[in-house]
Amino acid sequence: MRVFIIGASGLVGNNCMQYLRKNAQCEVVGSHYSFATIDTEYFNVFNPEAATFDLDAFRPEVIVHTGALTHVDYCETHPEESYHNTVESTAAVLDLARKYGALLVYISSDYVFDGRNGPYAEEDPVNPLSVYGRHKLQAEDLIRAAAPAHLILRVTNVYGDEMRGKNFVAFLIREARKQEEKILRLPSDQFATPVNAYDIGRACSLLIRDGKRGLYHLSAGEYFSRVQLAEKVLHYFPDIRLRIRALPTKKLNQDAPRPLKGGLKNDKFLAEFPEFRFSTIDDYMREKHGI
Ligand SMILES: NC(=O)c1ccc[n+]([C@@H]2O[C@H](COP(=O)([O-])OP(=O)(O)OC[C@H]3O[C@@H](n4cnc5c(N)ncnc54)[C@H](OP(=O)(O)O)[C@@H]3O)[C@@H](O)[C@H]2O)c1
Secondary structure, rough: OOOEEEEEEEOHHHHHHHHHHOOOOOOOEEEEEOOOOOEEEEEEHHHHHHHOHHHHOOOOOEEEEEEOOHHHHHHHHHHHHHHHHHHHHHHHHHOOOOOHHOOEEEEEEHHHHHOOOOEEEEEEEEOOOOOHHHHHHHHHHHHHHHHHOOEEEEOOEEEEOOOOOOOOOHHHHHHHHOOOOEEEEOOOEEEEEEEEHHHHHHHHHHHHOOOOOOEEEEEOOOOOEEEHHHHHHHHHOOOOEEEEEEEEHHOOOOOOOOOOOOEOOOOHHHHHOOOOOOOOHHHHHHHHOOO
């Protein structure tokens, strides 16, 4: 199966590419936009002709679209840029999926919910609070309305191996290793369900293999506040001088409103793939640190 991953220089896309290349019978091309890597091709969703490889010759059977403007607070203050990079980019990818008759896999977020009573199941009503959340939902709606063969995978609090180490867990590990005295101000009331990006790749591979369609929530089932997640990671570094200052969200002055009780239930996915085991934060830390 020929799979084209848009955004393979990023956290989710790169992990999907690594897994699909290693573990499945797939021919995979992954792309970067501004961050070139040794095993990705340049591709801009708004100018496919400028790509450094021949997409027409490749003729993808599956297109995984991970590209979006992902900085939630930046999106809040730059809504037009957010719309362009999240909604219009998805419209452009839809055109490609139509052109090649490809299955479109779109990565979405629990920010489509308002966080009053998460974690959420697939059938729960949406009500985004932020520009980012609204644009992720608009992109989902575009795909549903156009109705090509598609999978929408909602995730949140993604962590894992990442070249740029932008994710929260990677940030904590990096800060811990610096051995500096520092205070991290973190929200005590923002809850979500972390998921390892590699597990998104594993789950995505199974969903594609079995011809699944529609909406799936992917999460490991662990439910942590940001503070609890940080404590869980930092307890692997007992000698550090990094301290956590737990604060309510309203004291953090973040530009974008956050779903407080966010997160995603994985029951639908696990009912269809009962053998699947999501890795936990502890699994990841033990694997990383050999504990
Ligand atoms: N990370 C999370 O916790 C999380 C949570 C919920 C949902 N999501 C969703 O998951 C998806 C992936 O997130 P991520 O954390 O992996 O993001 P990321 O690391 O920022 O990756 C985004 C990727 O999209 C590429 N891209 C950006 N603009 C592009 C364009 N015009 N044309 C082609 N590619 C473009 C980027 O390329 P360059 O970097 O090379 O410029 C990068 O490879 C996003 O849709 C995000 O909304 C993520």
